Amino acid sequence: xxxxxxxxxxxxxxxxxxxxxxxxxxxxxxxxxxxxxxxxxxxxxxxxxxxxxxxxxxxxxxxxxxxxxxxxxxxxxxxxxxxxxxxxxxxxxxxxxxxxxxxxxxxxxxxxxxxxxxxxxxxxxxxxxxxxxxxxxxxxxxxxxxxxxxxxxxxxxxxxxxxxxxxxxxxxxxxxxxxxxxxxxxxxxxxxxxxxxxxxxxxxxxxxxxxxxxxxxxxxxxxxxxxxxxxxxxxxxxxxxxxxxxxxxxxxxxxxxxxxxxxxxxxxxxxxxxxxxxxxxxxxxxxxxxxxxxxxxxxxxxxxxxxxxxxxxxxxxxxxxxxxxxxxxxxxxxxxxxxxxxxxxxxxx
Numbered sequence: 108x109x110x111x112x113x114x115x116x117x118x119x120x121x122x123x124x125x126x127x128x129x130x131x132x133x134x135x136x137x138x139x140x141x142x143x144x145x146x147x148x149x150x151x152x153x154x155x156x157x158x159x160x161x162x163x164x165x166x167x168x169x170x171x172x173x174x175x176x177x178x179x180x181x182x183x184x185x186x187x188x189x190x191x192x193x194x195x196x197x198x199x200x201x202x203x204x205x206x207x208x209x210x211x212x213x214x215x216x217x218x219x220x221x222x223x224x225x226x227x228x229x230x231x232x233x234x235x236x237x238x239x240x241x242x243x244x245x246x247x248x249x250x251x252x253x254x255x256x257x258x259x260x261x262x263x264x265x266x267x268x269x270x271x272x273x274x275x276x277x278x279x280x281x282x283x284x285x286x287x288x289x290x291x292x293x294x295x296x297x298x299x300x301x302x303x304x305x306x307x308x309x310x311x312x313x314x315x316x317x318x319x320x321x322x323x324x325x326x327x328x329x330x331x332x333x334x335x336x337x338x339x340x341x342x343x344x345x346x347x348x349x350x351x352x353x354x355x356x357x358x359x360x361x362x363x364x365x366x367x368x369x370x371x372x373x374x375x376x377x378x379x380x381x382x383x384x385x386x387x388x389x390x391x392x393x394x395x396x397x398x399x400x401x402x403x404x405x406x407x408x409x410x411x412x413x414x415x416x417x418x419x420x421x422x423x424x425x426x427x428x429x430x431x432x433x434x435x436x437x438x439x440x441x442x443x444x445x446x447x448x449x450x451x452x453x454x455x456x
Contacts, residue, residue, distance in 0.1 A: 184245045187248040191248045195261070195262050196262070198285060201269075203292065203296060204286060216392070217385075218257050220258045221263070222262045223262075229268060261382075267341075283360060286362070290429060293432055294421040296337065306330055322446055329428050335433065335436050346448055398411065
């Protein structure tokens with residue numbers, strides 16, 4: 108179905124091209140139906156409405172009328188058929204840890220095509236594995252496409268897409284795992300009105316993901332606990348992914364350590380990814396205007412110094428709740444080697 112520039116679309120629906128495609132569509136619809144029924148049964152409707160409002164202000168959403176079209180998947184498969192490159196570099200992260208900024212900064216380098224949060228990857232992360240596997244091969248090639256043979260794609264995903272990192276990154280390829288220490292992460296979440304609203308919307312899903320790794324976090328007493336739950340869910344996702352990616356190259360970076368010396372951090376990441384930089388270019392990028400703007404809404408000023416001030420203010424006002432949330436994580440880690448390893452990595456980072 109093709110959309111025109113004025114937002115209208117033709118009335119022709121694209122029929123399934125084969126019985127197999129129709130069956131795949133039915134599986135997806137059944138999965139979505141189960142999700143919808145679960146939301147209704149749990150009384151989460153209002154929370155998802157709040158999440159919708161948050162996402163409307165997220166730069167991953169289309170804010171302007173553009174020329175676009177919906178392409179049937181068989182056409183996509185045909186476009187990437189054959190032995191095409193699968194050498195995209197990947198950025199996985201725990202959310203709210205500067206991944207958009209890092210993507211923008213790397214995108215300033217010549218020969219780097221920065222791709223941020225493709226909708227396709229979010230959809231694939233939410234469908235059952237038996238559905239997902241039909242699309243992964245073509246998706247990996249699609250994400251690696253660039254406008255020139257000398258360009259390299261650098262794909263920054265949405266945080267929960269890290270769940271499928273092992274199937275997205277082919278053997279021998281490279282991924283950056285970006286995180287923050289739990290205290291800084293919790294304070295950073297509590298500092299933002301929208302990020303606090305997100306906590307309630309994601310709480311049930313994160314609890315379920317942790318349960319799948321046999322990690323039990325007690326019921327939340329306050330938003331600091333919910334932030335800690337988020338850190339545990341996303342950080343153990345990266346740890347579990349790393350366990351399954353022994354034949355890939357993985358670099359871990361603490362975002363706050365990067366902020367302390369962004370030029371050196373960009374040099375490390377660029378070298379790891381194989382990105383070329385002219386002499387002095389990384390210093391210029393690290394000292395440029397992107398470092399003084401909020402990455403998801405560049406019309407707003409937001410520097411590392413301001414970020415530190417905001418986090419310090421939250422720690423002063425909500426220190427006891429943050430301490431209690433960290434103690435909760437340490438207690439849960441006594442029964443989970445995976446969570447214990449994530450906490451150890453954060454301390455060492």
